[in-house]
Amino acid sequence: MNDIERAYTQHAKDVYRYLLSLSHNEDLAEDLTQETFFRAMRTMSNYDGSCKLSVWLCQIAKHIWYQWLEKHSRFKQVELTDDMPGDESPERSTLLRMEKTATLW
DSSP: OOHHHHHHHHHHHHHHHHHHHHHOOHHHHHHHHHHHHHHHHHTGGGOOSSSOHHHHHHHHHHHHHHHHHHHTOSSOOOOOOTTSSOSSOHHHHHHHHHHHHHHHO
16 A cells, blocks of 8 residues: 555545535535545655644645635625726715616606
């Protein structure tokens, strides 16, 4: 058994539980666990032993979770520009809409 298989056997449940605690979604936690071990397999040479293997794997999982959140965020950041409306009061906006509607008749 090679290193990544051993790591998976020993730590997959811990990584899964960690991701489940973040996502509260069993299917998503399973998918992200698989992605965690896939990335760990690609970067196993970067593991220097300065922390427990489970900690290193959970760090990878955390970064994958953050990437997932960023990709699936419901709130996109929009840069504000000078030509964006927003200086007008709600009353003024309503009056302008009423004037536009009145001119159409």
